[in-house]
Amino acid sequence: xxxxxxxxxxxxxxxxxxxxxxxxxxxxxxxxxxxxxxxxxxxxxxxxxxxxxxxxxxxxxxxxxxxxxxxxxxxxxxxxxxxxxxxxxxxxxxxx
Numbered sequence: 001x002x003x004x005x006x007x008x009x010x011x012x013x014x015x016x017x018x019x020x021x022x023x024x025x026x027x028x029x030x031x032x033x034x035x036x037x038x039x040x041x042x043x044x045x046x047x048x049x050x051x052x053x054x055x056x057x058x059x060x061x062x063x064x065x066x067x068x069x070x071x072x073x074x075x076x077x078x079x080x081x082x083x084x085x086x087x088x089x090x091x092x093x094x095x096x
Contacts, residue, residue, distance in 0.1 A: 024062055030070045038063070039075040042083060 038059050045056035063071065075083045 025064045025067070027064055028066050029064075030066055032070065032074075035067065035070040035074040036078070038071045039078055042071070042075060043079055046083070 041055050041059060045053050059071070060068070072083050
């Protein structure tokens with residue numbers, strides 16, 4: 001699948017807006033069940049490469065850093081690779 005620049009920019013803008021406008025919980029508590037569920041949501045979002053990544057953006061913009069680390073670690077454990085490596089490999093297929 002070839003991604004257009006419009007697709008990439010729109011997703012990036014949605015992420016930036018979410019990062020600056022949403023409430024992010026600042027606590028240190030980790031919910032392991034939530035980490036598993038959200039790791040699967042992120043995996044599906046990356047795998048499908050569809051234009052609607054609202055759920056992934058919600059996860060990335062509202063979870064505490066501690067919860068995100070737990071989610072990313074669970075992603076790596078469940079899917080055999082880090083989320084940053086998968087995203088980098090997907091970005092290499094973006095054609096501007």
